[in-house]
Every structure is written in C-alpha cells, then in structure tokens.
Amino acid sequence: MEEFEASTSTRKTKTIYISTVISIAMVLLMLGLLGLLLVHARKISNYVKENVVVNIYVDETANEADISHLQKQLESNPQIKQAVYIPKELAARNLQKDMGEDAIKFLGYNVLPSSIDVYFKADFATNVNIKKFQAEISKNPLVKETRYQEPMVDLMNKNISSISLVILAFAGIFFVVSIAMINNTIRLAIYSQRFLIKSMQLVGATKGFIRWPFVGFALLHGLLGGLIAIILLVGCLYFGYRQIPDLVLLRNYYEFGIIFLSLIGLGMFISGFSTFLAVNKFLRLKIYDLYR
Template sequence: MEEFEVSDASKKTKTIYISTIFSITLVLLMLGMLGLILVHAKNLSNYVKENIVLNIIVDEGAKEADVLQFQKELNANPAIKSTQYVNKEIAAKNLTQDLGEDFVNFLGYNPLLSTVDVYLKADYANNKSIDALKAQISKNPAVKEVIYQSSLIDMVNQNINTISLIILAFAVILLVISVALINNTIRLAIYSQRFLIKSMQLVGATKNFIRKPFVLVAALHGLIAAIIAVIILLGILYYAQKQIPEIIILRNYTEFGIVLLSMVGIGIFITAISTALSVSKYLRLKIYDLYR
C-alpha cells in the first residue's frame, strides 16, 4: 500500500514537472518570436532606409575623371553607405532594355545624363541630414542637380516610427504577461508541495536549506524549457527561410544570438526567483493556513 502511494506521488510530481516545463516553454517561445520580430523590424527599417536613393545628375561638361574623383570623395563621407556611377551610355542601355526598343536610334542622339546614385546609412536617411548633404554636394562643379523624394522619406520615417512604437508597446505587455504566467505556473507547482516544505521546516531544516533544492530544480526546468523553446524557434526560422529566402538579408547573427541567450536567461532567472518567493511564502505560513 505504501509503495503504491509513493509511486502515485512520484507520478504526480513528474506530471507537475512536465506541465511546468511545457508551460514555460510556450511562454519563452512567444518571447523569443517577439524578440526576433523586434530585431527583424529594426533591420528591415535600416534596409528600407539604406535603399532610398539620391540621384546626383552630373553636369554634361564634366570630365569622367573628375566625376570618378568626386565619387571617391562621396564614398569617404560618413553619412554615405555606397555610391554607383552610371554614365549616360549605361543609362541609355538600361532604359532601352526597360522600354524594349532603341530610343537613341529613334531620336538620333542620347538625351540622358550621367548620374551618381547615392545610398545613405540608415541614421542619415532623413530630410534634415539629406538637405545638409545636398547643400554640400551641390557645391561641386561636376554636379548639375541633386534629386530625391522628400515626401517619400518623410512617409517612410513616420511609418517606421509608428510601427516601432506599436511593436514596443506590444512587447512590454507580452513581457509582463509572460512573467505573470511563469510565476503562476511555478506557484501552482510549489503549492502542491507545501506540506513537504512545512514538514522539512518542522524537523529543523533552515530556510535556505529548504529553498536551495527547489530553486535549483526550478532553474534546471527553466533551462530545459529554454533549450526546447530555442530548438523550436530555430526550426520555425529554418522553415521560414526555406519559404522566404530573402529573409536572410535581415539576419544579424549577433542580435539573433542575444535573443536566444535572453530566452535562456529569462527562463532560468524567472523560474528561480518565482520558486524562491513561493517557497518563502509557505515557510512563513502557519500549519493551519496550508489547508486554505
């Protein structure tokens, strides 16, 4: 009869441990996915900003050597990520391919001008920085005109700021909910062992002695849950990359690693702290309060 009771208690404990790990895994998986969304949203924002083009129209009388020297000067500018020189012959060839007919032969001359396409770094992709850069670039005698879409840049920045605020607010709310869910899961697991905790206290065990094994087991469960969540998340990412190969453009392995390590850290830290607080609560209670 005693063996049956011990076996039944052991099965019950294992069930509680498994359900705890499962619950924590789901919460950490949600946090990990949100973390990746935040990281990818930032990288996507930078990618969009750094693909906004400033077209520098080259003066028709400028020598190509002077234009190439000017391009080198542009590449040395800290606000500029890269540049591309497109001479009038290449521009005509590209336009001919787009139109599907040779407009140069039709007109009898090439009306296009050479250009230098400028791609800015994300931090400088705003109208204030671009206006200052435009004023600087326009001083060069090889430059005829600088063209960029001011309204498009404003719209991109406004939309990115709005989306970033929404995602950040959602992230804070989900983090609070996640912490509460993990804490409640741990409290329920400790509640089922409240009589064991009080029994250990009654036979003379110190509070730290009682807390320590519970905290260590909880930290282990947090680690296991985090590892499972990381594996699932990696599987989701692998599948997403197979379906959308272009997503690799947004991948930043340093930030990706930080997200995965954060999942592990959160899993261990919250479970350990919640367990310590829950055990301390039952150590403070009187015996008759355990039945409430």
C-alpha cells in the first residue's frame, strides 16, 4: 500500500513538473515571437527609411570626373548610406522599362538628365534632415536640382512612429502578463508540495536546506522551458522564411542570439525567483493554514 502511494505521488510530482516546464515554454515562446516581431519590425522600418531616394540632377555641362568627385563627397557623408550615379543613358533605359515605350525613339533625343540617387541611413531619413541636406548640396555649382517625395517621407515617419508605440505598448503589457502567468504556474506547483515542505520543516530541516532544492529544480525547469521555446522559435522562423523568402534579408543571427539567451535567462530568473517566494510563503505558514 505504501509503495503504491509512493509510486502515485512520484507520478503526480513528475506530471506537475512536466506541466510546469511546458507552461513556461509556451509563455516564453509567445515572448520570443513578440521579440522577433519587434526585431523584424525595426528592420522593416529601417529598410523602408533607407530606400527613400533624393534625386540630385547634375548640370549637363558637368564632366564625368566632376560628377565622380561629387559622388565620393556624398558617400563620405556619415548620414548617407550610398550614392548611386545614374547616367542619362541608364535613366532612359530605366524609363523605357517602366513605361514599356522608347521615349528617345519617339522624341528623337534623350531629354533625361544625369543624376545621383542619394539614400540616407535610417536615423537621418527625415524631412528636416533632408531639407537641410538639399539646402547645402544646392550650393554646389554642379547641382542643377534636387527632388524627393516629401509627403511620403512625412507620412512614413508618422506611421512608423505610431506603429512602434502600439507594438511597444503591447509588448509591455504582454511582458507583465507573461511574468504573472509563469509566477502563478510556479505557485500552483509549489502549492502541491506544501505538505512536504512543512514535513521537512517539522523534522528540523533548516529553511535554506528546504528552499534551495526547490529553487534548483525551478532553475532547471526555466532552462528546459527556454530551450523548448527556442526550438519552437527556430521552427517558426524556418516556416516563416519558407513562406516569405524576402524575410531572409532581415535575418540577423546576433539579434536572434540575444533573444534566445534572454528567453533562457528570463525563464530561469522568473522560475527561480517565484519558487523562492512561494517556498518562503509555505515555510511561514502554520500547519492548520495548509488546509485552507
């Protein structure tokens, strides 16, 4: 009879531990997905900003050497990601591809000017900064005109700011909820062990002797939950890249590594700390309070 009860208790304890690990893993998985969403959203935002083009049309009398020198000056600007020279012949070919008709053949000559397409780094792709750049570059005698889509840039930055605030607010709320969920799961698991904790205390075991095995198992559970969440996240990333191949361009293993390590650290910390508090609570309780 005693062996049967011991076996039943052991199976029950294992079931509780397994369910705890799975619960931690699922919560960490959701946090990891949110982290990946934030990383990809930031990269998409930077990608969009860095594809805002400022067209600098050079004077028709400018020679190739002067244009090349101007291009190098632009590329040396720390705010500029790249400066691409578009000769008038290439501009005509691009226009023909876009329109499907040969404008040069129709007009008899090439009316398009040569230009340098300037792309700013994400942090500097704002109307204020671009207008300041326009004012400075227009002083160069080689520059005939500068253009860019000002309304689009303004709308882009406003939308990105709004979306970022919504995502950050959602991330903050979900982070708090996730901590509460893991904490409640741990507290329920420790609650099932409350009689064991009190029995050990009654036979003279110190609080530290009772507490640290539970905390050690909790750290292990947090580690296992984090590893399971990482495996599932890798599977989600693989599936996402198969469905949307262009997402590969946003892939950054360094940032993924930070997210994965953060999940393991967060799982171990929350699990260990929650267990520490829960065990302390039952160590302070009187015997009759255990039945409430």
